[in-house]
Amino acid sequence: MAPKDRKPHVSRNPDLIRGVGKYSRSKMYHKRGLWAIKAKNGGTFPKHEKKAAEAAPAEKPPKFYPADDVKKPLVNKRKARPTKLRASITPGTVLIILAGRFKGKRVVFLKQLTSGLLLVTGPFKINGVPLRRVNQSYVIATSTKVDISGVNVEKFDDKYFGKKVEKKKKKGEGEFFEAEKEEKNTLPQDKKDDQKTVDAALIASIEAVPDLKSYLGARFSLKAGMKPHELVF
Amino acid sequence: MPFKRYVEIGRIALVNYGKDYGKLVVIVDVIDQNRALVDAPDMVRGQMNFKRLTLTDIKIDIKRVPNKKTLVAALEAADVKNKWESSSWGRKLIVQKKRASLNDFDRFKIMLAKIKKAGVVRQELAKLKKETTG
Numbered sequence: 235m236a237p238k239d240r241k242p243h244v245s246r247n248p249d250l251i252r253g254v255g256k257y258s259r260s261k262m263y264h265k266r267g268l269w270a271i272k273a274k275n276g277g278t279f280p281k282h283e284k285k286a287a288e289a290a291p292a293e294k295p296p297k298f299y300p301a302d303d304v305k306k307p308l309v310n311k312r313k314a315r316p317t318k319l320r321a322s323i324t325p326g327t328v329l330i331i332l333a334g335r336f337k338g339k340r341v342v343f344l345k346q347l348t349s350g351l352l353l354v355t356g357p358f359k360i361n362g363v364p365l366r367r368v369n370q371s372y373v374i375a376t377s378t379k380v381d382i383s384g385v386n387v388e389k390f391d392d393k394y395f396g397k398k399v400e401k402k403k404k405k406g407e408g409e410f411f412e413a414e415k416e417e418k419n420t421l422p423q424d425k426k427d428d429q430k431t432v433d434a435a436l437i438a439s440i441e442a443v444p445d446l447k448s449y450l451g452a453r454f455s456l457k458a459g460m461k462p463h464e465l466v467f
Numbered sequence: 468m469p470f471k472r473y474v475e476i477g478r479i480a481l482v483n484y485g486k487d488y489g490k491l492v493v494i495v496d497v498i499d500q501n502r503a504l505v506d507a508p509d510m511v512r513g514q515m516n517f518k519r520l521t522l523t524d525i526k527i528d529i530k531r532v533p534n535k536k537t538l539v540a541a542l543e544a545a546d547v548k549n550k551w552e553s554s555s556w557g558r559k560l561i562v563q564k565k566r567a568s569l570n571d572f573d574r575f576k577i578m579l580a581k582i583k584k585a586g587v588v589r590q591e592l593a594k595l596k597k598e599t600t601g
Contacts, residue, residue: 465571466570
């Protein structure tokens with residue numbers, strides 16, 4: 235009877251109502267067979283010897299006692315988790331971005347990052363939206379899905395999108411400052427290449443569906459007579 | 468202007484309020500001035516106020532309060548479903564339902580189709596105009 239093979243045991247004492255069992259203590263004693271265990275063991279319950287308690291290492295008295303009693307903060311066992319993803323958002327879903335410079339754009343969802351933000355791409359060639367992070371709250375999920383199996387998004391995480399830390403140059407004003415400003419505006423070539431590789435596979439699966447390319451290229455807007463609470467996305 | 472649609476046993480009505488909104492039901496008996504006993508193949512036979520019903524043109528031949536089996540057979544025999552779906556009222560309701568269930572992508576495709584159709588119509592019109600003036 236290895237412990238792993240045991241099934242979780244159902245209670246032998248069914249509830250009449252919550253808090254009240256069908257059988258009394260004495261009946262349960264009989265049902266569980268405690269009398270048989272006692273009899274087998276010669277009148278008492280089998281005991282095992284307590285492990286000899288190891289001598290605790292001698293504690294030094296503390297060097298410093300605070301003047302007032304300090305309150306201990308309560309135990310907090312909550313773990314940080316990425317935001318719960320809506321069931322309607324799965325990899326390959328077409329999302330409508332509602333705020334920011336790309337508002338109204340229809341965009342393909344790739345994956346959720348550990349910060350909770352959604353990794354999303356236009357694709358860039360179709361509607362000008364690059365690989366970007368977007369908050370779930372500013373997005374409408376449509377029921378249109380794109381096949382995303384050919385795309386590898388393993389390498390993208392929040393660090394990829396973080397701001398680059400610049401080394402401060404305190405010395406040299408004037409000329410130095412102007413040179414730095416010019417460098418900031420261009421995107422590094424490797425990011426452009428990442429965009430191309432992700433989009434290549436995506437565009438292939440998008441072009442397989444008729445009209446999907448022009449759909450993703452168009453912006454969403456509410457027209458006359460459209461009631462958002464009645465629309466099915 | 469006399470009435471054409473009467474409350475009678477066998478009259479098909481459309482439910483316009485309540486849990487069974489949008490269903491076609493058969494008036495199977497009249498309870499009193501305000502209520503009818505109403506039945507349909509997919510619901511339990513029950514009473515309904517006339518205010519919740521809109522009468523249709525369709526009528527089937529049944530006796531007062533038939534059992535479910537006879538009712539379903541009578542509906543099949545009169546081909547109520549097809550008559551309803553081919554009537555202009557029935558077709559309108561079907562179109563409304565379809566429009567309400569459209570996806571965002573579907574709406575986009577319909578927009579493209581409308582523009583295409585309008586383009587074709589305009590071309591033909593231009594041709595015809597040219598013929599009459601030229």
